[in-house]
Amino acid sequence: MHLTLDQASAFAALPLRSLRHEYPNHIMHVLNSADDIVSPRAMHPVFYGCYDWHSAVHGYWLLARCARLYPTLPQQAEITALFEEHFSAANLQKELAYFQAPGRVSFERPYGWAWIVALAQELDAWQHPQAKTWLAAMEPLVAEIRSRVLSYFAKLSYAIRVGTHYNSAFALKLILDFARHRKDTELENAVVNAACRYYMGDSNYPAHYEPGGDEFLSAALTAALLMSDVLEADVFPDWFAQYLPVLSDIERLMNPAEVSDHSDPKIAHLNGLNLSRAWCMKRIARRLPENDPAAATLSAAARRHIEAALPHVVSGEYAGEHWLATFAMLALEPVN
Known part of the structure; x- marks a missing residue:
């Protein structure tokens, strides 16, 4: 039972819909003040869809992996457009800032952390002309997660x-x-x-x-x-x-x-x-x-x-x- 192009296409269709699907949304959110009462997309301009933050992260991982493994995947252009729309340096800086706010040391620990680095690995392996640009925008967040991993598992x-x-x-x-x-x-x-x-x-x-x-x-x-x-x-x-x-x-x-x-x-x-x-x-x-x-x-x-x-x-x-x-x-x- 091996993955086929048709199956990869059917799988890719799901996050292509869900990654822009802001609601319903299950948020895990520490409020530091009334200013933190905002919409999921305002909090997470990249990872706001797919019902929850970590599912959005591995939804992007899935798209990058399908596109990398199957160059003839019919959704190649849609996948590129989705990454281009979301993976800007400004958007990913907001994702990083969310982690660095007070009271969020355990946010998405460790499942979401693991999928962030898996996504970074996938972007690095993907021979797409823009993949390195998207990865560069992610690198500050990846560095933050790496630091947290080293600290967390040393004390767990x-x-x-x-x-x-x-x-x-x-x-x-x-x-x-x-x-x-x-x-x-x-x-x-x-x-x-x-x-x-x-x-x-x-x-x-x-x-x-x-x-x-x-x-x-x-x-x-x-x-x-x-x-x-x-x-x-x-x-x-x-x-x-x-x-x-x-x-x-x-x-x-x-x-x-x-x-x-x-x-x-x-x-x-x-x-x-x-x-x-x-x-x-x-x-x-x-x-x-x-x-x-x-x-x-x-x-x-x-x-x-x-x-x-x-x-x-x-x-x-x-x-x-x-x-x-x-x-x-x-x-x-x-x-x-």
Whole structure:
């Protein structure tokens, strides 16, 4: 089950609509005075659409990735126009100023932070004539996020293992990819040290308790995916064998989550869980020996999860359509 041009086009159509869609809007906003009572677009002139700030960020990531991977994508001109309209130095300076206002040290920590650096990485990889200009406008915000990452994970004593935006492993995975792309040794070492501190000693992880009713990430699998990138190829299989020793017996992890209401903004998270699980499973399987039974178990489970979730990505339900295509992209992309 690999991403096709038609699927990429269908996915790209969703953020192309949603990134200018200011309302409904779920804002997480610290008011320092009455002057801060403003519209979402006034607060966030770039990332005001897609229902919430972080979904807007990874909506742009999705567009840049689709455009980069598929030069014949029919929405190329629309994507360029959208970036040109929003990614100005003035607009991104306002985004930075929002972060730097009092009381916002934890704004979008760490999920939105991770998607900012993932977007920067994607713009850097995209051979579009304007991509470097858009990236240059982002760089002050990227530098702010990088500084916050270094500070935060140095003082975060314990991993946050929930299956929602506060999950530590998911953010560390995206940040590690960015650090390695930029050859940022300081940032890479900070991520690796945090990952080993949090997860290296894990064993017999209680994955049979997953999922929670509104999760879109697997705490078990995101940590394993991160460690598959952190540990050497000859070390990771032994770590994984201790971490989830009888994988085939963990039915609630290996089978797709049931989604009872695709229009409910929280319950619909479980569609994203099924996609993000598949993303993790495919990549973990590739880092295990071919004859390891866990590799086949994970590959088969990934297919079941994709089959369960894919019909609900383009569904007409804004609760899912404003963000699910990003995770469908991750689930369907080939594994390097």
